[in-house]
Amino acid sequence: MGTTAKPVPSIDPQAALAAQAAMATRGNGSADASGVDKMRELLFGNQMQDYDKRFSVMEERFQLRLRDLESESTRSLGGLETTIKKQLESVAGQFREEKDLRADADKELERSLREHTQALEKRLAQVSDQLARQERDFTERLNHEVQALRDEMRRRQDDMRATTERMFAELGNVKTDRNLLAGLFVEIAKCLNQDVAPKGVNGSQTG
Template identity: 35%
Template sequence: MNPPEEYINNNSGELVKGGTHQLSNNGVSESGNLDKVRELLFGNQTREVEKRFTRLEERLVKELTNIKDETRKRLDSLENYIKKEVESLTERLKNEQSERDVKMRSLTEEQRNVTISLEKKITQLDEQTTNSQRELREQILNQSKNLQDDIQKKYDEILTLLERETQELHRNKTDRSHLAVLFTDLAIRLNTDHKS
């Protein structure tokens, strides 16, 4: 079935309503002309830029390859150096250990006995130190308890003395009041006797 007359095929398979978005043959040729003008004006520059980018990319790839190769060589060299150093150190340690073993074997029986005796003395000294420390801790603990008992006893004595002095002060105060009453009574009598 054919589309109605107001629809026109626009060369891209779309049906466009006539009069609104209709593309003319003139518009297509203008677009082609614009591409030609662009090619004339900027074509050489675009191609030159693309060539430069390509050369730059090739140079970067080459530089990266060179850096990789140089780094690999240096790492290999460093690895070989480290291996040689480790081997040298290992050999020196083995030699020193062998020398020590030889020296130990060459010790006389007397030297071995001296070494054993020294080890025993060190062990005894260690035990004595441990015992002394334990005894010292016990003494400090006992003295601390005794001191605490003495302090408590002194505190109780001072408290008792204070209570006694407080009671004495109260008694003395009461005696003064009684004495004041007596003086007042005496003054009244004297005054009465004097008026008579």
């Protein structure tokens, strides 16, 4: 990149002559600070005014650009803030929606579990009642059969006792020997077998 040549300050000839005359009238020893300032003003007055104007213009442009930058920054920040707010609102809305969906899902799951639990409890109650009813029926039937068996055993014992008593009564009236006694016992056994066999068959049929 090329460098821009700086403007060389030009000296007004008339201003230079006037400054020289002023210095001559005062003499070398009498030149003070005011005279130097006066000479500087005579030599570079036009350039300084030009520089002041340029500085004023540059300052004005700088201030204008600064205001533009501030306005642009304000607009950019405002737009960014609006965008961020919209994004935050969108995220918050999605979060609320997901939360509501999860809440609905939890409620549905809770309802389903409650229904299944109630159904299981009802089924368990039915099974429990059925088992209790079957247990009562079995107990009643068992008690009835046990009582019937006891009655049958008691009846058989009574029959056997009566038969034995009758047999011994007959033996007391008749003179017997061993052969006759053996025959009587055989007859008694036959009678007992005949008495037990039909009753056993009837009992199995009724059972």
